[in-house]
Amino acid sequence: MRTLIFLLQKEFRQIFRDKTILRLIIAMPIIQLLVMPLAADYEIKNINISIVDHDRSAFSQKLVSKIVASGYFKLADYGNSFEEGFRLMEKNKADLVLEIPADFEKQIIRENTQKLFVAVNAINGTKAMVGSTYLGNIISDFNQNLRTEILPPSKTSNSPQIEIVSSNWFNRFLNYPVFMVPGILVILVSMVGAFMCALNIVKEKEVGTIEQINVTPIRKHHFILGKLIPFWIIGMFVFSIGLFLVSRVVYGIVPEGSILVLYSFLSIYLLAVLGLGLIISTYSNTQQQAMSLAFFFMMIFVLMGGLFTSVDSMPEWSQWIARLNPVTYFIEVMRMVIMKGSGFNEIKNHMIIITGFAIFFNTWAIINYKKTS
Amino acid sequence: MKQNIVISTKNLTKRFGSFTAVDEISFDVFEGEIFGFLGANGAGKTTAMRMLCGLSLPTSGNASVAGFDVYRKTEKIKRNIGYMSQKFSLYEDLTILENVKFFGGIYGMTKASIKTKSEELLVQLGLEKEATKLVGSLPLGWKQKLAFSVAIFHDPKIVFLDEPTGGVDPVTRRQFWDLIYDASEKGITVFVTTHYMDEAEYCNRISMMVDGKIAALDSPKQLKKTYEVNTMDDVFYHLARGAERTSD
The missing domain is CATH 3.40.1710.10 (abc type-2 transporter like domain)
Incomplete structure (x- = not known):
């Protein structure tokens, strides 16, 4: 426990000392959420x-x-x-x-x-x-x-006419930000979690400090927790900025459902994506390799997660890929809770699946992280 | 005089694919001595050292460090050793004091002893005024001395130094060796690799590695006598001439 405190102290010092990362953490959610929903609009104009x-x-x-x-x-x-x-x-x-x-x-x-x-x-x-x-x-x-x-x-009046009157449920005015902002927020949180964490560890490998760590009696799970916890907190923070500052103030989106449901899901979801980040870090030796891997996953996250195109209208094989993508579940949960007001009962299955992902990814990462080669 | 053995290897071997980096080396290191591990680039020094530190598992052979087996007790070994790698590996974005406290902390030292020992350390290195400076801003020579002090901060039984003086000027190298002597006097066994032959003279005993094997092992004085030469440089040339591996 004491070791963990020393590790966390060190991690936070380094993060707060890195002004670029710090700015990124605060500015990225704000700017991306301000720009992307307005640009990524399905409504065709002009x-x-x-x-x-x-x-x-x-x-x-x-x-x-x-x-x-x-x-x-x-x-x-x-x-x-x-x-x-x-x-x-x-x-x-x-x-x-x-x-x-x-x-x-x-x-x-x-x-x-x-x-x-x-x-x-x-x-x-x-x-x-x-x-x-x-x-x-x-x-x-x-x-x-x-x-x-x-x-x-x-x-x-010589021919009878059938007129269709439709009304849009859950998003009455087909307000695109209401649809897009929750999705983009999910992508953001995933990026922050998975990739910042992966890059952080790979940087230690590149600089050589990880060898100094590996030669100490630090336990594997302490080291991994020391990396997970800071980025878990950062993920929570970025999400909160996005949800309360940007989507509420700028877009006027107030979740229909409970914030508690959202945050409970988020806390497990973050563990899953952080686990993915850890896996990436155990397989790459340079930041370049980690970036390439991260980019590969990023594309899958964005294109196969149901952010822009509905998962249900994908071909069956790609629906399978989408089902293996943790982002898909969180985007669904976000939209369900924010737009429909779904509660714990409706997202129960999503919760179980994401817990599975979290356990699977982290176990894989811990097994694959080796202090001794 | 009967001396305690702190490192003992028997036919220790490491292969990477078909390449045998370390080829059946056997030697003992005694408590409190400064043991020089010499050899050309690519001779297998670092690989051998990494096995002894529990960073790399041997392919075959046996070894024990501080009484613990290198296959099964790597974590026990890690409690009892200090290590300074070829690459500078303190955190450059932390201050001197933060680095010292961090490494002291993860070795499980108490707060009080971290405090008193870090004050001593700063005085010894003459870095009292620089304590809150980022390590990245220090000149290389100071970084090396600091890295060594951090490696022995938790009073390990053995400290492994992998080419600790690479790239530093002769004055700093001299000061560095003063630190090594201080540590040795405190009873810490020093296991050091180098390819500076003048440094070899400072060691109690040296082993000379050629092509993954130990070609000679004795005190510098005895080695010079055996090969009938005047300097350690000549001993090195004599032994390394037969090397088949080119430097990396």
Whole structure:
């Protein structure tokens, strides 16, 4: 116990003396949480549209202003040659080209039908898909208004219409920060925990101080605890800054569920990722090797943890990978507790699994850490 | 005079794959002596020393250090030895005093004895004013002396020094050897590797390693007599000439 106190004292002195690390610990969660949720937004805006208007009528003007007023589109060009519009698309300045034929207004009034042509730049697939859907909605809305405004009622009500009204549960306004901030916070805590801890130990190997430690009667588990505890505390601290300072103050996210549930899960989760960090450190001799390994895991954490893409919509094999990723569980728990207000009962399985991870990783690390080679 | 044996090896061997770094070495070290472990670069000195310190397990052969077996009692050995590696290995981002207290603490010394002994240490090294300076800011010679003092801070039975004076000037080397003599007078057995032949003269007995084997073991005086030469340098040339391994 006394040995452990000496180790912890030394560890904290070193951490607090390293101004870069200290700044990183405080600034990283704040900056990343401020920037990333706003940038990593699923909602697609700023779709550049080029409108080719051969009609130049009151109706076509109305449609154009409706499109622009929606807020999703930016008018890249408004002209009357399709070639011109298409060229913009080739130069990547337009994502969509909408062609309004001549006689647009006349045809609608006389014959009650009209065709519009939309060309989509599918290089950025998501943007194109979403853009053309938005455009379709705007046009059909425009169509509805037009019919009720100018056509006799008999003609409009000739076909029954089913209207779908949906309401979004747990995130009523589809507020993206509410969805993203908890996820990003998980990634941050994992990085701080796993990689700072791994780099710290590998640095001792590189500098040679670990040899001096290995030649002392320090017990293996004391040494490992001496490394785990400081970074566990730092992880808790970073999480708290993120949860209380940034997400509450800046994004106004107040967890629906209990803070106690979140922190209980976090405390075990941190043990799991720290264990992973320890494993990385036992397998690398230089900080470079540790960084490369850390980067490899980082990519898996971010891309296979359900932060950006839902795990349920992954192919089955990659769902398996996601299930082996501790980050997946914490992101789920965060979203469940913060957005749905889930309690201990709902996250029981997650808790059991993450405890398993913690035991597995740390046992592996302790076995693999050798004082004698 | 019957002397107590504190280190004893019998056919101690370490292989890395097909390379035999240490090849069946056998020797005894007596209590309180300064034992020089000489040899060219790559002769296997460090590997042999790491086995004796419990940092590396032997491939075959036997050895005991301070009465403990190097296979099974490595942790017991670690309680009884001090070690100073080739690479400077105190914490550069801690102050002198913090380093001393940390290592004293993990060897289980009491607070009171850490306090009195660290004061003595600072006086002996003349570092009273520098006590709260970061170790990283000290010149190399001071660092080496400090590392040695830390290695014997917990009063080990044996201290292992791996090329402790590499890269320091002759004056500092001289001062360093004064520290070694002080430790030896206190009864600490000193096991030191070096390739400075003038330092070899300071040892009570030396062993000369060539290609993983011990080529000669005796007092410096006796060695010079045996090989009919005047200096330790010549003894070294005489023995190392036959070496097959090139330096690393």
